[in-house]
Amino acid sequence: MDKKRIMVIDDEKIVGDMAKMSLEQEGYDVETFLNAEPALARLKERAFDVVVTDYKMKGIDGMEVLRMVKKEYPATTVIMITAFANLDAAIEALRGDVHDFFPKPVKIKELKASIRRALEKVS
Amino acid sequence: MRRFIHTMRSLVRRSFRGRSREEFETLFLRFRRIMKSNTRSLEVITEMGDILGGDYLFDIQYVTRAHEGLASLIEESLGQFDELTGGEYPELLGRFQEIDSTISDLMAGNIGAGSALVVAMESEGTATSMMVGGKMAPLIDLRRSLRLAVPEGFIVTTQGFNEYLRHNRIFENVSLPKDGRPLSDPVIEELSEEIMHGEMPPLLHTALERALKRFLSRCRGACSLAVRSSADSEDGDHAFAGQYRTVLNVPPDIRSLELAYRKVIASLFTSSAAVYQQRFGYDPTRIRMAVGCLAMVDAVSSGVLYTANPAGPDGTMAINASWGLGTAVVDGIVDADQFIVDRSGKIIDQHIGGKAVMMLRQSGAGISEAPTPVAMRNKPSLSPEQAGELVRAGALLEGHFRMPQDIEWAFDDTGRLIILQSRPLRLPASPGTITAADRKADAPKIQFRDAGIVVQRGAASGPVYVVKQDRQLGEVPAGAVLVVKHDSPNLTRVMATVAAIITDAGSLTSHLASLAREFRVPTLVNTGDASRILEGQREVTVALDDLPVVYAGRVGGLAGKGSAPSQDVDDLFEFRRKRALLRYIAPLNLVDPFRDDFSPKGCRTLHDILRFMHEKAVAALVDAAGFGRRSPGAVKLELSIPAGITVIDIGGGLETLKNAGSAAQEDIASLPFKALIRGMVYPGAWRSEAVPLSVNDFLTSMFRAPDLNAESDRQAGANIAILSKEYVNLHIKFGYHYTILDSYVSDTPRSNHIYFRFAGGATDVTKRSRRLQVIAALLESDGFAINTKGDMIIARLSNRTREDMMAVLERVGRLVSFTRQLDAVLQDDDDVTKYTEHFLRGEYELTDRAAQR
Numbered sequence: 001m002d003k004k005r006i007m008v009i010d011d012e013k014i015v016g017d018m019a020k021m022s023l024e025q026e027g028y029d030v031e032t033f034l035n036a037e038p039a040l041a042r043l044k045e046r047a048f049d050v051v052v053t054d055y056k057m058k059g060i061d062g063m064e065v066l067r068m069v070k071k072e073y074p075a076t077t078v079i080m081i082t083a084f085a086n087l088d089a090a091i092e093a094l095r096g097d098v099h100d101f102f103p104k105p106v107k108i109k110e111l112k113a114s115i116r117r118a119l120e121k122v123s
Numbered sequence: 124m125r126r127f128i129h130t131m132r133s134l135v136r137r138s139f140r141g142r143s144r145e146e147f148e149t150l151f152l153r154f155r156r157i158m159k160s161n162t163r164s165l166e167v168i169t170e171m172g173d174i175l176g177g178d179y180l181f182d183i184q185y186v187t188r189a190h191e192g193l194a195s196l197i198e199e200s201l202g203q204f205d206e207l208t209g210g211e212y213p214e215l216l217g218r219f220q221e222i223d224s225t226i227s228d229l230m231a232g233n234i235g236a237g238s239a240l241v242v243a244m245e246s247e248g249t250a251t252s253m254m255v256g257g258k259m260a261p262l263i264d265l266r267r268s269l270r271l272a273v274p275e276g277f278i279v280t281t282q283g284f285n286e287y288l289r290h291n292r293i294f295e296n297v298s299l300p301k302d303g304r305p306l307s308d309p310v311i312e313e314l315s316e317e318i319m320h321g322e323m324p325p326l327l328h329t330a331l332e333r334a335l336k337r338f339l340s341r342c343r344g345a346c347s348l349a350v351r352s353s354a355d356s357e358d359g360d361h362a363f364a365g366q367y368r369t370v371l372n373v374p375p376d377i378r379s380l381e382l383a384y385r386k387v388i389a390s391l392f393t394s395s396a397a398v399y400q401q402r403f404g405y406d407p408t409r410i411r412m413a414v415g416c417l418a419m420v421d422a423v424s425s426g427v428l429y430t431a432n433p434a435g436p437d438g439t440m441a442i443n444a445s446w447g448l449g450t451a452v453v454d455g456i457v458d459a460d461q462f463i464v465d466r467s468g469k470i471i472d473q474h475i476g477g478k479a480v481m482m483l484r485q486s487g488a489g490i491s492e493a494p495t496p497v498a499m500r501n502k503p504s505l506s507p508e509q510a511g512e513l514v515r516a517g518a519l520l521e522g523h524f525r526m527p528q529d530i531e532w533a534f535d536d537t538g539r540l541i542i543l544q545s546r547p548l549r550l551p552a553s554p555g556t557i558t559a560a561d562r563k564a565d566a567p568k569i570q571f572r573d574a575g576i577v578v579q580r581g582a583a584s585g586p587v588y589v590v591k592q593d594r595q596l597g598e599v600p601a602g603a604v605l606v607v608k609h610d611s612p613n614l615t616r617v618m619a620t621v622a623a624i625i626t627d628a629g630s631l632t633s634h635l636a637s638l639a640r641e642f643r644v645p646t647l648v649n650t651g652d653a654s655r656i657l658e659g660q661r662e663v664t665v666a667l668d669d670l671p672v673v674y675a676g677r678v679g680g681l682a683g684k685g686s687a688p689s690q691d692v693d694d695l696f697e698f699r700r701k702r703a704l705l706r707y708i709a710p711l712n713l714v715d716p717f718r719d720d721f722s723p724k725g726c727r728t729l730h731d732i733l734r735f736m737h738e739k740a741v742a743a744l745v746d747a748a749g750f751g752r753r754s755p756g757a758v759k760l761e762l763s764i765p766a767g768i769t770v771i772d773i774g775g776g777l778e779t780l781k782n783a784g785s786a787a788q789e790d791i792a793s794l795p796f797k798a799l800i801r802g803m804v805y806p807g808a809w810r811s812e813a814v815p816l817s818v819n820d821f822l823t824s825m826f827r828a829p830d831l832n833a834e835s836d837r838q839a840g841a842n843i844a845i846l847s848k849e850y851v852n853l854h855i856k857f858g859y860h861y862t863i864l865d866s867y868v869s870d871t872p873r874s875n876h877i878y879f880r881f882a883g884g885a886t887d888v889t890k891r892s893r894r895l896q897v898i899a900a901l902l903e904s905d906g907f908a909i910n911t912k913g914d915m916i917i918a919r920l921s922n923r924t925r926e927d928m929m930a931v932l933e934r935v936g937r938l939v940s941f942t943r944q945l946d947a948v949l950q951d952d953d954d955v956t957k958y959t960e961h962f963l964r965g966e967y968e969l970t971d972r973a974a975q976r
Contacts, residue, residue: 010182012182012183013404013697014181014182014183014695014697014698014701015180015181015182017404017695017696017697017698018180018695018698019180021695081180083182083184083185104180104181104182104184104185105174105179105180105181105182105185106179106180106181107178107179108178108179108180109178111180
């Protein structure tokens with residue numbers, strides 16, 4: 001079976017780096033992006049099973065990413081992470097059909113579990 | 124809490140006579156405020172340790188916020204502290220600000236700390252690793268603190284490096300990739316060229332000339348220099364072992380020195396940098412490299428010492444030694460001598476290598492390989508006395524830096540031991556196991572002349588690729604079993620793609636060994652003749668563990684067995700840089716109040732500042748109370764156990780004393796304290812002999828002080844209890860954990876409370892957390908509300924009758940004694956249940972299963 005593909009978008013390199021290394025340990029194929037534009041372009045080239053995106057980013061933000069992914073690639077699961085743990089953002093994101101929502105700092109174990117659940121749901 | 128303070132006030136008022144009453148009341152409230160914000164600070168530090176520990180995705184905002192919160196808590200505390208001590212430690216605030224601005228600088232990615240372009244090795248000023256790099260900072264430190272000999276010389280600081288980059292506009296002239304993509308080979312080459320052909324900035328040139336002149340006026344003999352990299356990466360540039368260049372035997376003239384300087388800083392940009400960037404997110408454009416220009420040591424013998432022996436047995440150190448310069452050992456050129464030495468300095472095992480060649484200083488510049496005189500070849504390059512001296516120095520260094528060390532050393536022509544480098548030792552990642560069933564008894568084994576030394580365990584299969592010259596490295600296919608004669612810094616290029624490595628020469632302590640562990644490539648060194656034997660062999664399977672075997676052909680099922688897990692976040696460059704902040708926050712260096720460096724100047728971290736405040740706040744309060752019979756007075760409490768508690772009675776806490784200056788258990792009148800002490804001295808609960816710490820506990824003590832037992836008795840004086848008839852406020856520290864207990868017990872259940880806090884410990888985090896589980900379970904069974912954070916537990920209980928409270932406090936007392944050394948025996952999670960049940964049954968025996976094994 002092919003490796004499941006995961007995309008991580010966060011404007012801080014350390015978040016992407018850490019997510020990549022931790023998720024690769026689980027056997028996923030992981031690509032990271034520092035902003036949304038190249039990430040969305042990449043989605044046009046290849047399908048991803050899960051997109052983990054930061055909420056607040058310069059340019060296209062996480063909500064926008066969520067909307068576009070849901071519209072263009074409904075099979076792809078979106079997980080949102082954010083430094084601004086406020087309830088409004090969470091509610092807005094949940095309304096937009098986000099699979100999960102994590103305030104930063106995110107416990108890596110919980111992110112992994114969430115991704116696992118998302119993938120089980122799909123298959 | 125407010126109600127409680129009110130009660131306190133009225134108590135204090137009622138009981139004190141004379142002028143000091145009001146004063147003491149104010150001081151005690153200040154003391155409580157300090158303790159409260161220090162507790163909160165420790166919670167934040169613990170939480171930061173957790174979050175930055177690798178289990179969380181975090182961003183800069185988190186780090187900034189946590190740091191700001193912490194700084195303002197400590198500032199608040201410092202204000203109260205200044206009042207409490209009557210301004211006795213004016214330097215403390217300055218020290219705090221220095222540490223804090225270092226943290227801010229690191230966070231902002233600035234190279235803070237100083238504007239000097241060149242500093243002398245003997246300088247007594249600040250020399251942080253941000254300023255002089257991760258290799259030189261420990262050298263300066265160990266010369267100063269431990270009085271060990273290091274080479275004389277000077278260091279071009281990171282500021283000097285910045286000046287060079289700025290003057291030559293290095294990063295402006297080369298177009299760097301955006302979006303964090305790795306540098307391409309042409310860009311790397313261009314950067315290196317730009318640096319090599321850059322002009323020496325006039326300021327730096329003058330500073331170097333001056334430093335060189337001073338060096339020449341002090342040195343004797345040839346006075347040539349070893350010019351070594353010292354990057355500002357906070358891990359003592361451990362991650363990049365042997366990657367940066369060292370230029371040896373540089374003639375002491377300004378031209379040669381400046382050329383060597385350029386060569387060293389240009390080595391930031393080599394093709395191995397790209398490999399690191401791919402693999403670990405390492406960004407060479409963010410490194411600031413200081414350069415050490417140190418006197419060349421005329422080494423009679425030299426080599427490497429590991430203060431923990433990765434190949435076992437526990438508690439031993441490993442030395443590799445050879446004649447002449449140490450390059451022979453670290454580059455794995457010779458079949459070096461190996462000595463396994465116990466901590467008393469006794470050699471318990473040795474292998475005398477062939478040492479066919481040795482590295483020597485050439486008469487002009489540079490070094491060269493020469494045949495070792497035949498008579499010396501099979502002679503040990505280290506005498507038993509020298510091995511002993513080395514091990515003692517190693518133990519000192521390990522204790523000082525609180526981690527096992529990887530030390531480069533030399534004995535010079537006068538027989539003096541000189542430390543050339545000391546950095547944290549990276550031990551092999553713990554592998555899975557290769558079972559007997561995995562091995563195929565009938566598969567043909569390949570025999571080498573020597574058995575070889577396993578530097579990274581694991582199993583792998585692949586086509587054999589024998590490399591005789593470095594330029595062949597470009598052709599090594601991915602997945603190959605690489606066979607080389609000896610180490611080469613160029614091997615980094617293929618490290619990420621090869622399946623396994625086998626070498627003819629080499630040692631446990633070479634750069635290659637460090638790299639193999641870092642990249643977790645199964646590696647066997649020092650086989651003697653693998654490159655000859657394996658020539659022409661198509662495919663092999665290596666199975667490297669206690670019984671290393673190389674099979675001809677592919678042995679199904681073995682590959683990947685026993686391999687260490689792949690890299691984890693610990694290896695990531697950005698992560699390490701962020702986590703490096705903790706070095707200025709979490710470690711505790713001020714452990715012994717009887718040492719000279721227990722002073723504001725000796726504080727190196729925020730934790731040290733808190734520790735200093737704690738100790739001195741307690742002392743100030745005891746002082747303010749005054750010794751004697753008069754209340755408030757401080758007296759020593761003499762118990763059947765050496766708990767070392769000083770008691771301050773603020774009213775009705777003690778009976779009238781027969782002896783001035785000391786009180787016995789039966790003199791205690793304070794209700795809550797009486798119950799607590801009854802529990803603490805309960806037969807069997809206090810174990811008087813020490814439970815030994817295992818090596819693993821010791822290894823993980825980076826953020827902790829290593830020796831649980833050495834200071835416990837001398838420390839004990841700092842334990843303090845403030846008493847009244849119905850109240851106790853107790854601060855105790857046993858070894859490396861702190862307990863705070865605050866309790867009020869009266870006939871009104873509504874007013875009664877117990878606050879209990881427990882934090883720290885000297886053992887590894889797993890054991891400490893097991894101890895917390897035991898404590899939590901036991902307190903919970905008494906109805907406490909529990910809150911745990913990292914390795915801290917806070918428990919509260921209130922609204923119980925006086926009788927209930929007394930009974931609970933007695934059990935808490937037993938718990939305090941019982942758990943003092945409990946962590947050291949909690950080998951697995953079953954032990955948590957076991958000891959919890961034991962305690963509930965009233966059995967307090969601790970059996971150290973690890974020691975029995």
